[in-house]
Structures are given as C-alpha cells and as structure tokens.
Amino acid sequence: MSGNTFGKSFTLTTFGESHGPALGGVIDGCPAGVPIDIEAIQKDLDRRKPGQSAIVTQRKEPDTVEIYSGVFEGKSTGTPIGFVIHNTNQKSKDYTHIKDSYRPSHADYVYDQKYGFRDYRGGGRSSARETAARVVAGSIAKQLIAPVHIQAFVSAVGELTLPNPEKISDFSFIEQNPVRCPDPAMAAEMESYIKQVRKDGDTVGGVITCVAKNVPVGLGEPVFDKLHAVLGQAMLSINAVKGFEYGSGFAGAVLRGSAHNDLYNEDGTTKTNNSGGVQGGISNGMDIYFNVAFKPVATIMQSQETIDNKGETVTMEGKGRHDPCVVPRAVPIVEAMTALVLADFTLRNRNSKL
C-alpha cells in the first residue's frame, strides 16, 4: 500500500489500523522553534473523538495523544515529530459478520480484490480512525501558521441547509452544539433529524463549510500544485467525501463574467469574493472558503442484500457502533487537512523570491 504520506515540505505520514494496538504519525519538515501547545492538540482530537455526544457513534475512546519525539520544552526541535494514539475500545467480534462478505458502498470489496487480504476488523486502514492522526498533525500545522485562522462548521445535514454559509461571521455557537452548526435554530433541527435517522437504523450525509482567514497573499503554486487543487485532494482524501467546491463553485457556472468578477479596492482586496480567496491557484489575501460534501455512510443498522467472497448473494445484518451522520465529527478533520495544506505552502513559499 502506498500513498500514506501527504505534503511536500511539511509532510505527514500516518500508520495504524482501527483494531491494531495504536495508530499515529510522523511529521517531517516542521521548523524548529514552533511553540507546540499539547492541550490545543488534545482539544482538537476531542472534537473528533467517538462517543462525544448522542448523535455520533457510541464507541468510547479517550483518544489521548502521546508525542514521542520532536518537541522539547514546549517547542518543536526541527526533528521528526512522532506521535501515537492508542486504540482502547475495539470490539473486533462486531465485525465477524463481514469477514467473508462485503458491506455495500464500503471499502471491503475493493480491498479484497486489490490486496487479496483484508483486515475486516473495523475496516482496518479504510477506517476513518486513521483521521485521528491527521487531526494531531493539523493541530500542529495550525500552530505553525498562526495567525491564520481556520474554522469549519456544518452547513447542511440531509436537506437541511444553511443559506450562504460563506457569509457567516459569528462562529461562537459552533462548539456549543453537538452538530457544530453555527445557527442555533438550524442546529436544533439538524440534531433532532440525526436522532430520527439513527432511530430508523439509517445514515444521512451533509456538508461542511470551511473558512480560512488572515491567509497571506502568495500561497499555492500556479501549475499542478494550485492551492485549490491541493485543497481538493486533501478534502477528497477524507473518508466518505463526495464533493469539493471552492468560491462560487458550481453556482458560479451559471453567472456571466460581469456579475462574477471580483472588483478590486485600491489596497488589492476585492469588493466581492467569488474567487474564494484563490486566483490562478495562488491565495489573494481574501478569505479562503470551500464546501465539502459527505455521503450517508455505508454501515446502516438494517439488513441488506450483498455478496460474499465466493460471489454468492447473502443477507447482511447491520451491527456494531457506527455514526449515523459523520459531519459533526468531520469538522476538525476538514480543519486539519486545510492546515496541513496551508502549512506546506507556507514553507514552500519561502523559495518563491529573493
């Protein structure tokens, strides 16, 4: 299996499976002298961890990060930062029913076909448990790129959609509700809808909007490594993500240039921001904003027809502890991947001119 490393100058390699003893990562390229706040890292991990509210999987994991190298007396030393999160609450028996058969729309079938071998307990490496390591590294990346501020939030659950999420400027309610939606009335509706979906033994998708503020002009490389292209790869590498759009996105396709162009103020800022903070693949100093669409995840608490590894039709029962809607827990993952991209381009930008 290749492709376990993300980034070019600030890189993260992750390892571990959801039912192994631990998962973790190695960050390479973090400059020396970055103040590292371990409490802030743990706070981000707590926002992702299972069992945090009634609307997520009820698996209880403390998800405590242990940093093994690269940090001394509260600062990065410039050496690789190695860290581990122990798995403490696996119930591998919950997965014996999928040992020889494939959950529809999960990664079971393709893993078996590609590797001829599959760690069926918890989905192995295809499990979103891997993203805990991304959250640790993303939290360190956030600390490297401060005062850039990255804020993600839930802007849709099923058909419940917040209008114009990119215009939201009051983020104070996001961490006050289990859905992580900034609007109190919509948050309450979304929460009761997710509870209903769970009662029905089903799952539902949603959208996360992310805004990055105080981003300097100049991040991103103009050809293959355009800022929005790498952001797109980062987001589409998150489990269950089905779509990415930045700036005006698909809605921009119906406009005319005269309505879509972002006209300049004399200081180089723009009067509108249909560009989503990126022009020609390079940040222009305006807010970067984008939407990430998540599917309703595959594991439903209902019986479904599927096939086994002999190609025979079988009925699969829904079992185990799963998320009815992943977007509340995916908010810190989206922020982490954004921070990794911006940290990487911040370091690469040091070579852009004398």
Ligand SMILES: Cc1cc2nc3c(=O)[nH]c(=O)nc-3n(C[C@H](O)[C@H](O)[C@H](O)COP(=O)(O)O)c2cc1C
């Ligand atoms: C935070 C988070 C939690 C997830 N929890 C579950 C889950 O409980 N059950 C499930 O079937 N999929 C879950 N997923 C999605 C699967 O990991 C993902 O659908 C699977 O690996 C197949 O990949 P794909 O959907 O990207 O094609 C979760 C995803 C995220 C981001």
